[in-house]
Amino acid sequence: MPWITITPDDLNDTKLAPLMSALRTAALAEGQADPLPGYITTAVNHVRRKVAACRTNRVDADATKVPESLKEITCRMVVRAAKDRLEYALTEDERKQWDKDDRELDAIASCDMPIEISDNSEAPDVQSTQPRPTISGRKQQFSRAQQEGA
Numbered sequence: 001m002p003w004i005t006i007t008p009d010d011l012n013d014t015k016l017a018p019l020m021s022a023l024r025t026a027a028l029a030e031g032q033a034d035p036l037p038g039y040i041t042t043a044v045n046h047v048r049r050k051v052a053a054c055r056t057n058r059v060d061a062d063a064t065k066v067p068e069s070l071k072e073i074t075c076r077m078v079v080r081a082a083k084d085r086l087e088y089a090l091t092e093d094e095r096k097q098w099d100k101d102d103r104e105l106d107a108i109a110s111c112d113m114p115i116e117i118s119d120n121s122e123a124p125d126v127q128s129t130q131p132r133p134t135i136s137g138r139k140q141q142f143s144r145a146q147q148e149g150a
Contacts, residue, residue, distance in 0.1 A: 002068055002116075002118070002119060003060040003062070003065035003066060003067055003068065003116075003118040003119075003120075004065060004066065004067075004068050004071060005062070005064045005065050006040050006043070006044060006064075006066065006071065006074050006075060006078070007040075008020070008024070008036055008040075010071065010075050011036070011040075011075050011078055011079060013075070014072065014075040014076060014078075014079055015079050020079075020082075022086075023036070023079070023082035023083065023085070023086060024036050024082075026086055035082070035085060036078070036082065039078045039081040039082055040078050041064075042077075042081065043074045043075075043077035043078045043081070044063075044064060044065075044066055044074060045063075046077065046105075047066045047067075047070050047073065047074050047077070047105065048063070048066060050105040050106075050108055050109045051066075051067065051070075051108055051109075051115055053108075053109035053110075054108060054109055054110065054111040055111070056111055057108075057111075057115060058117065058118065058121035058122060059118065059121065059122065060118035060120055060121060060122075061118075061120045061121070061122045062120065065118070067115045067116050067118075068116065069115060069116060070105075070108075070115070073101045073104065073105065076094075076097060076098070076101060077101070080094070080098065
C-alpha cells in the first residue's frame with residue numbers, strides 16, 4: 001500500500017460533509033484562515049512520530065504522507081481536534097474509537113504491528129536512544145570450599 005497525503009476531502013469521507021464544513025468555517029475571527037490544514041499537519045506529524053518510534057520502520061521522504069492503512073486514524077484525529085476547537089462533545093463511540101486508535105499507534109511504535117513500506121522511504125529523523133548501563137557484581141574469585149584450610 002502506498003503512503004498518502006491527507007486532504008480535506010478525506011475528512012468529508014470520515015464524517016458528514018456538513019459537519020466538516022461547519023468545523024472549517026464556524027467561530028472564525030475576521031480574516032482568520034481555515035484551521036483545518038493545521039490540524040491535518042499536527043495529526044500527520046503525530047502518526048509519523050509513532051511510526052518512526054519503531055526502529056525497524058522507515059517513513060516516507062515526503063513529510064505530508066502517512067501509511068494508507070493509517071488514513072482513517074489520522075482523519076479521526078483531525079476531526080477530534082476540530083470538534084474540540086468548537087467545544088463539540090465526543091460521542092461515546094468516538095471516545096472508544098480514540099482508545100482503539102491510541103492502542104494501535106502504540107502497537108506500531110513498539111514494533112508489535114507492522115506497517116507498509118513507502119516507495120520513497122528514508123530513515124526517520126528521530127533521536128536515537130542510548131542503551132541503559134548494566135551493573136553486575138564481581139566475579140567470585142574463591143568459593144568457600146576453596147578457602148578451607150587456608
